[in-house]
Amino acid sequence: MSDAMALAQERNQIFDDLFAGRIPKRVPVSVNLPIEFCIQYAGQDLADAQWNTEMLEEIFDKACQDFASDMLPVLAFRFPSFYKLLGAKNFVMSSSGFLQHPEVEGLAREDYDAFIASPFNCIMEKILPKLYTELDKDPVTKAMTLAKAFKAFHDEMGHAGMVYGKLIQKYGYTDVNLFAGFCEAPFDFVADQLRGFKGISIDVRRMPDKVEAAAEAATPLMIKMGVPPVPSKHASTFIPLHMAPYLREKDFAKLYWPTFKRLVEALAEAGYPSFLFAEQDWMRYLDYLEELPENTRIMFEYGDPKLAKEKIGKKHIISGFYPVSLLKTGTKQQCIDKAKELIDILAPGGKYLFNLDKSPVTLDSVNVENLQAVLEYVSTNANY
Amino acid sequence: MNTNYYKTWEQYKAEHPEIDEKQEKAMAGKMQSYEEMMFSFIMFLLV
Amino acid sequence: MLDMQELTKAVGDLDEKKVLGLLNEFVASNPSPQDTAMVVSACQQGMAIVGDLFDAKEYFVGDLIFAGELLTSAIDILKPVMGGENTAKIGKMVLATVQGDLHDIGKNIFKSMSEAAGFEVYDLGIDAPASAFVEKVKEVNPEIVGMSGVLTLALDSMKNTVEALKEAGLRDGVKLIIGGNPVTEEACNMIGADAFTTNAAEGVKICQGWVK
Structure with a gap:
């Protein structure tokens, strides 16, 4: 057996234990280095490499070589090609070469009822043309644009998937894929690109009934979207959570939580655990998270790791909390001490996956040596 | 799903009485896979 | 005459129906500009309560x-009965999300709260190059320049903007505040700004302190 295969086997065992609620041999380590970070780390041009994606294999390979992780540490899933073909307003490459997400409004306030009546009709007829200028054309142009974009999408995703497969084999990563499926909490779906942060904040006050009904209508779409194409016990559906920390609990309890809970339950019933990214601070909502199906995987950004471990650590699999900001400003020793501190709090009893509190979007958001030292430290020292 | 833009195989078949049983066996999976791919693509554009 | 305390409380409670009802009634009574000025001030006090409740989580x-939206609606109702002197502002501010960054939610919150506090805000939008700041500062001569950003690279753009203001001889004539996810005291020093914040309400207080 090759070294890589032996490593993969060891790592898969660790994740099997983690997911089964057994105490693994050591704390599994993951890190998600986004495409921009990897391109900059490899010294390539951001725009060039995001367009000419055949450059990605070498770029990602370099990141895999230099950052210790049990899971494939690189990730890209938004590419400028299909967004540009569609004339996207929601994902735009800025002058700096970063694909960014400006505030958009895909759903006009007066179209709530149309969305509630048939969300997918409303998406096709009203929302897509508002967000994608090239789909706001005559039917023939529209059809041709959609065909080009669909082809580009599958080319990019297919190529990226192939690169991931190669790297997983080469470096003996676990085949666990926390990003096998992707969807949003129904409220976030309505908020993020349909109504916008500002629009939804106003709607929550002015027309909560419509917001509630829209989240309800979006729920079956999110469930359908969230079921990964290839079933596997190592696959999770990634659900990045967005709006909850910006809501009052009263609004959260009524408008956000019920449909979100139903989504996670439906995915669990279909055999797909969810991997949640609890953006910002979710400590106010730990008791809610406790209600989710056992072994939901939750990565936290900010908050109190002790409190999280105490309230949901026996039931769910916790990760995150490690401050990316410290990797920028701290000394190597401070950074390693922080990892020790988190491991001491979160590792006992298992159900803990080491990860940062968020992805370092740009190379300069961390001191690279600190990041490498921390990953190396956890990989070699966090034994049970 | 209540929509004009996504069809299950059963809905598609009901609109295409020319498809016989033998053809159906050969084509159903593939035809439906494109329906699913398009659905996933469209939804991806909104998240 | 409408009950100022009731209005302040309704704004603080974000009770839109009540606020707009009170204001419509007030405007229908054909008030003097002086009375209107008091009403605007009552609304501003209500916004201060909102800021406090935000701090209190x-x-x-x-x-x-x-x-911010509620205040905009309130001012729209009051505009017809505002005299010229009511538009007297406590200061001018040039504000934008800096070059390379397209995020504007935080900037917009800060903008509406600054306007509520009485600032006249010149908003240059997003992805604003240093030259746009320089031109606008020359044109309107503000007391304050606000720079916003979410990405780490925004910090470099903020620094470049400060350099450009220096080169144009404008730096010493303004107070500079930076805001957004990546700003820290260290970043603030590196950039050469006068203040930093990740909290819009706090940022507005800092700016108010500068123009007192």
């Missing part, structure tokens, strides 16, 4: 956004 960012 009773309100969250969504509530701040709604508060």
Whole structure:
């Protein structure tokens, strides 16, 4: 057996234990280095490499070589090609070469009822043309644009998937894929690109009934979207959570939580655990998270790791909390001490996956040596 | 799903009485896979 | 005459129906500009309550956004009965999300709260190059320049903007505040700004302090 295969086997065992609620041999380590970070780390041009994606294999390979992780540490899933073909307003490459997400409004306030009546009709007829200028054309142009974009999408995703497969084999990563499926909490779906942060904040006050009904209508779409194409016990559906920390609990309890809970339950019933990214601070909502199906995987950004471990650590699999900001400003020793501190709090009893509190979007958001030292430290020292 | 833009195989078949049983066996999976791919693509554009 | 305390409280409670009802009634009574000025001030006090409740973690960012919207509606109702002197502002501010960054939610919250506090805000939008700041500062001669950003690279753009203001001889004539996710005291020093914040309400207080 090759070294890589032996490593993969060891790592898969660790994740099997983690997911089964057994105490693994050591704390599994993951890190998600986004495409921009990897391109900059490899010294390539951001725009060039995001367009000419055949450059990605070498770029990602370099990141895999230099950052210790049990899971494939690189990730890209938004590419400028299909967004540009569609004339996207929601994902735009800025002058700096970063694909960014400006505030958009895909759903006009007066179209709530149309969305509630048939969300997918409303998406096709009203929302897509508002967000994608090239789909706001005559039917023939529209059809041709959609065909080009669909082809580009599958080319990019297919190529990226192939690169991931190669790297997983080469470096003996676990085949666990926390990003096998992707969807949003129904409220976030309505908020993020349909109504916008500002629009939804106003709607929550002015027309909560419509917001509630829209989240309800979006729920079956999110469930359908969230079921990964290839079933596997190592696959999770990634659900990045967005709006909850910006809501009052009263609004959260009524408008956000019920449909979100139903989504996670439906995915669990279909055999797909969810991997949640609890953006910002979710400590106010730990008791809610406790209600989710056992072994939901939750990565936290900010908050109190002790409190999280105490309230949901026996039931769910916790990760995150490690401050990316410290990797920028701290000394190597401070950074390693922080990892020790988190491991001491979160590792006992298992159900803990080491990860940062968020992805370092740009190379300069961390001191690279600190990041490498921390990953190396956890990989070699966090034994049970 | 209540929509004009996504069809299950059963809905598609009901609109295409020319498809016989033998053809159906050969084509159903593939035809439906494109329906699913398009659905996933469209939804991806909104998240 | 309408009950100022009631109005202030209704704004603080973000009770839109009540606020707009009170204001419509007030405007229908054909008030003097002086009375209107008092009403505007009562609304501003209500916004201060909103800021306090945000600090106390009773309100969250969504509530701040709604508060900005509520204030805009309130001012729209009051405009016809405002005299010229009511538009007297406490200061001018040039504000933008810096070059390379397209995020504007935080900037917009800060903008509406600054306007509520009486600032005249010149908003250059997003992805604003240093030259746009320089031109606008020359044109309107503000007391304050606000720079916003979410990405780490925004810090470099902020620094470049400060350099450009220096080169144009404008730096010493303004107070500079930076805001957004990546700003820290260290970043503030590196950039050469006068203040930093990740909290819009706090940022507005800092700016008010500068023009007192």
